[in-house]
Amino acid sequence: LNVLAIVGSPRKRGNTDLLIEKILEGARSKKNDVQKISLYDLEIGPCIDCRRCQGNGHECVIKDDMENIYQRLSAADVIILGTPLYWYGPTAPMKAFIDRLRPFISSKKLNGKEAIVVVPSEEGAGACGPLTEMFKLSLDYLGVNLMDSLLVKAYEKGEVMEYPDALEIAFALGSGISKR
Numbered sequence: 001l002n003v004l005a006i007v008g009s010p011r012k013r014g015n016t017d018l019l020i021e022k023i024l025e026g027a028r029s030k031k032n033d034v035q036k037i038s039l040y041d042l043e044i045g046p047c048i049d050c051r052r053c054q055g056n057g058h059e060c061v062i063k064d065d066m067e068n069i070y071q072r073l074s075a076a077d078v079i080i081l082g083t084p085l086y087w088y089g090p091t092a093p094m095k096a097f098i099d100r101l102r103p104f105i106s107s108k109k110l111n112g113k114e115a116i117v118v119v120p121s122e123e124g125a126g127a128c129g130p131l132t133e134m135f136k137l138s139l140d141y142l143g144v145n146l147m148d149s150l151l152v153k154a155y156e157k158g159e160v161m162e163y164p165d166a167l168e169i170a171f172a173l174g175s176g177i178s179k180r
């Protein structure tokens, strides 16, 4: 299967990135094709609610790095969305990315795909309710099934490396990706 990971943390080798790498390692071990995109390396402008994507063609009028991501999302079977918890929500680039998924409402091209959400945070899973609910509702709206959420308590850069249990769960999530 095609697995596409979207990293919404500014920290390379930070907690989000490392957890996603573990998931991808698991996915690779089962011969899935994996790709990773770091949103902080790209220009992704905010949705301007012009609604042109709701018409024929379902195309976004904003010409930026999202153009390439639209194609890769359409080709993916499993989408991994990772963001650290920032004020009980996603990071700003992850929010911009989600807002820009609007063309998929009318094109329905994400319909039937699977997703995994990854969120490290200082406070841990108990603080991630509103964010995981936002992901769940938004993915439902797009016809994407949220398979699992990985919520890990971690604060310092790379701290998740000290938590073998979390890394094991991450690997298992990835190696569990297979054709049904």
Ligand SMILES: Cc1cc2nc3c(=O)[nH]c(=O)nc-3n(C[C@H](O)[C@H](O)[C@H](O)COP(=O)(O)O)c2cc1C
Pocket: 009, 010, 011, 013, 014, 015, 016, 017, 083, 084, 085, 086, 087, 088, 089, 120, 121, 122, 123, 124, 127, 154, 155, 156, 157, 158
């Ligand atoms: C601007 C900002 C806001 C944050 N807000 C929260 C928060 O509301 N709750 C929380 O538990 N952690 C919060 N954190 C901590 C991060 O979620 C935590 O350090 C996380 O492990 C960072 O992940 P990363 O290494 O992938 O960047 C915040 C960090 C920053 C920089």
